[in-house]
Amino acid sequence: MRRVIPVLLGCATLGAALGWVITRPDPLEQSYGAGLTPDPEAGALVFAAGGCVSCHAAPESEGEEMLVLAGGLPFPSDFGTFHAPNISPDPTHGIGDWTLPEFARAVTRGVSPEGQHYYPAFPYTAYQHLAPQDVVNLFAYMQTLPIADVPSLPHEVGFPFNIRRGLGAWKVMFFNEDFVLANASDVEVERGRYLVEGLAHCGECHTPRNALGGLEQDAWLTGAPNPSGKGRIPGITPAHLEWSKADLVEYFTSGFTPEYDSAGGEMAEVVSNLAQLPESDREAIAAYLKALPGG
């Protein structure tokens, strides 16, 4: 017994140390974006495709006001209620004093400038795929937006989910760096994959989650219960949706379904974002969806 205790203690210490190491937030990449020239106009399209306003605009705002990214929208979940933060260029309440490497780490790795993990309500597991040039352009564009002089609302999350370090373990389990569609058959599908799996983060709503909130990649884009508790978000693989490529493109452009009903709820906002993109991007998204298994 005397021999066992030190071994057990040793194991526990080693385990804790290992746990501490693997849950550690990613370090800053100081040279991120070096040599890239920011293009804020191109950043506006990244901003639209990324759907930033859908979550970060103040609730109930419309039109131009939506560019004031004051945050505040609540996201109820099984783990508590998250609130979208202020990401306007306000130096105190927003991201006005962030550096590009800090911004890039926040968006693509889910780590705050203070070195804390973000909750995955922020879709960084999708944004990880962003090309550095897109991040640089997005950062430049967001600095041109109006300032919102209001503090972010705190998340209402209870124990143990309020321990941010635990999100490091979540990331170990669910931050999968590979694309779900492993092989893109051509350049258009590849662009569509970048948009669907990355920038436009379609899987966040259209893919079901496991008990810990991780996306079930085996059931990619096959539909999921609506987190609001009412109804279901539809599956959008060819097995679930028999729309033609032209039907999909029209839906992303005007919001019309093949029956000429209109997109509703959150999808109406997604359509108003996608409608701002070049038609080739909407075609690429459609091509990607048609390339998913089940077609």
Next chain:
Amino acid sequence: MHLTKSITAIGIGAAMIATAGFAASHSEKAASDAVNARHAQMQLIAYHTGILGGMAKGETEYNADMATAAATNLHAAAGFTPDTLWLEGTEQGAVEGSRAKAEIWSDSEGFSDAFMALETASADMIEAAGTDLDALKAGMGAVGKACGACHDDYRGPKN
């Protein structure tokens, strides 16, 4: 004397119940007719939008005359006077098949503005549809936006 009074009271009571019953069934029919007529209006809108959409998608060949006719009818259907269609008491839950939110009546100004957006978009579409396919395609966005914006605020979830 007592008996006469009682009989009279029963008679009046029965008559009142019968009248109320008739009134109720009458307004029930009127309400469900109004909902059906609204659905017919929406169908007319969808049908003509579909003709334009088919051309926009390249499923049917662009034809300026047909496109103009579709846009003209779409505009006419969008311009129906609301008084006969959006009767009070015909919201979702009150009448079977209705998905009308109570906000249509509590915020009637907003609802009328939302419908006006479709009247404007469809009026522009008459011009665009007769011009060329690119103009038609561009016009679809505004029509879709008008439909979606109104549905978002004033249409309830699927029954």
